[in-house]
Amino acid sequence: MDAREHSGMHLEPGDVAAYFDGALSPSDRSRVELHLAECDACRDELRDVARLLRTRPNRRTWYVPIGVAAAAAAAVLLFVYPGRDRTAAPTYREPVVTTTVAPVIVAPRGTVEVPRTFVWTAVPRADLYRLTLFDDTGHALWDTQVADTSVSLPASIRLRQGGSYFWKIEAQTGWNRWVSSELIRFSVDSR
Amino acid sequence: MHSPASELSALLDARDGPARDAAWRSFVETHSRLLLHTARSMDRDYDAAMDAYAYLLEQLQHDDYRRLRAYVSDGRSKFTTWLVVVARRLCLDHLRHRYGREQNSGPRGSETREVRHRLADFLTEEIDSADLPDAGTGDPHTQLRAAELSRSLAVELRRVEPRDRLLLTLRFEDDLSAREIARLMGFPTPFHVYRRLAGVLGQLRAALTRRGVQDSEP
Numbered sequence: 001m002d003a004r005e006h007s008g009m010h011l012e013p014g015d016v017a018a019y020f021d022g023a024l025s026p027s028d029r030s031r032v033e034l035h036l037a038e039c040d041a042c043r044d045e046l047r048d049v050a051r052l053l054r055t056r057p058n059r060r061t062w063y064v065p066i067g068v069a070a071a072a073a074a075a076v077l078l079f080v081y082p083g084r085d086r087t088a089a090p091t092y093r094e095p096v097v098t099t100t101v102a103p104v105i106v107a108p109r110g111t112v113e114v115p116r117t118f119v120w121t122a123v124p125r126a127d128l129y130r131l132t133l134f135d136d137t138g139h140a141l142w143d144t145q146v147a148d149t150s151v152s153l154p155a156s157i158r159l160r161q162g163g164s165y166f167w168k169i170e171a172q173t174g175w176n177r178w179v180s181s182e183l184i185r186f187s188v189d190s191r
Numbered sequence: 192m193h194s195p196a197s198e199l200s201a202l203l204d205a206r207d208g209p210a211r212d213a214a215w216r217s218f219v220e221t222h223s224r225l226l227l228h229t230a231r232s233m234d235r236d237y238d239a240a241m242d243a244y245a246y247l248l249e250q251l252q253h254d255d256y257r258r259l260r261a262y263v264s265d266g267r268s269k270f271t272t273w274l275v276v277v278a279r280r281l282c283l284d285h286l287r288h289r290y291g292r293e294q295n296s297g298p299r300g301s302e303t304r305e306v307r308h309r310l311a312d313f314l315t316e317e318i319d320s321a322d323l324p325d326a327g328t329g330d331p332h333t334q335l336r337a338a339e340l341s342r343s344l345a346v347e348l349r350r351v352e353p354r355d356r357l358l359l360t361l362r363f364e365d366d367l368s369a370r371e372i373a374r375l376m377g378f379p380t381p382f383h384v385y386r387r388l389a390g391v392l393g394q395l396r397a398a399l400t401r402r403g404v405q406d407s408e409p
Contacts, residue, residue, distance in 0.1 A: 012265075013261075014261070014268065016276045017272040018265075023268050034356070037353060037357040043360070045276065045279065049279065051232075052225075052275050056225050106245055150219060152219070
């Protein structure tokens with residue numbers, strides 16, 4: 001289905017976006033405002049778009065300097081106190097709470113057409129994800145690391161129709177600390 | 192860091208599979224937060240939102256990035272604004288396909304009447320605020336006057352400029368604050384919204400007075 005059965009009935013995406021950005025010609029603006037005054041759905045859309053843009057999350061790149069700074073601070077602390085026996089458990093600190101949730105695989109799973117995108121859920125504080133794709137003999141076909149919660153299957157990886165595959169996601173939640181999803185099987189539809 | 196426009200160009204101009212894969216990865220990495228934010232805003236259920244997100248990515252890739260190419264051929268707005276509009280529509284389509292179309296919560300007609308009544312109250316406030324009748328009463332005179340006022344108001348509203356009609360709709364039908372209206376309609380400040388509203392309401396009052404709506408009594 002197209003992004004809308006809206007054509008003819010509602011504003012085009014470009015109209016809504018350009019109206020919001022104040023980029024319409026006077027005559028187009030008049031046309032759009034007349035429609036908006038009469039159309040609840042398009043006004044809802046305009047309000048939603050304004051809210052989404054106002055509340056949009058910061059870009060991920062802001063987190064990189066913070067992560068780097070935290071790692072640098074940790075390194076400084078380690079070097080400032082070189083004499084401490086780092087193997088001994090500190091007595092003033094409670095045991096580390098390991099409540100990190102594992103990533104959950106969203107798609108593909110089950111029987112699917114040749115998947116183009118692999119999607120999984122985010123893990124709080126994870127800054128890197130490692131995807132591994134196996135064939136049904138356990139041979140690793142593809143291994144990649146991304147900062148996002150989805151990745152496209154490269155054209156160089158050919159999945160055969162009717163074949164079964166397994167994949168898992170590991171999320172890096174700390175220095176050399178990874179939490180893994182379940183190994184999920186999917187089959188490529190043979191039709 | 193690449194700008195959204197350069198990423199989009201790199202994606203749409205990629206000549207071969209590997210270049211296209213790399214450009215798509217870069218595109219997704221740049222915009223996934225905004226797309227996820229949009230998907231999550233449409234459905235609070237985490238799994239459903241992630242499904243919608245996966246659907247979004249598929250649809251943006253579909254048919255050789257047909258939708259993204261539509262932005263390039265239009266190009267009037269910022270890319271992120273356009274992307275949010277398209278992503279929201281795709282999520283809605285996905286949700287409707289999956290859960291069916293949401294039923295209207297109530298008859299729109301009665302809402303419209305209520306809005307018109309609110310606006311009429313507002314407009315006649317200065318005409319005779321002390322004697323303004325209660326529309327809920329069964330008094331025939333009151334009903335007659337309310338009907339007359341509603342008819343006159345409907346006629347005058349049709350004569351209002353589109354921009355002012357939208358302003359009145361957002362204020363009296365959608366009950367938005369001046370700040371929200373300013374953001375949606377591009378007024379510099381909420382003060383400009385108040386000032387414009389006062390102007391439009393003044394014109395409407397004058398027009399109603401010319402039509403004989405001068406008193407709360409018929």
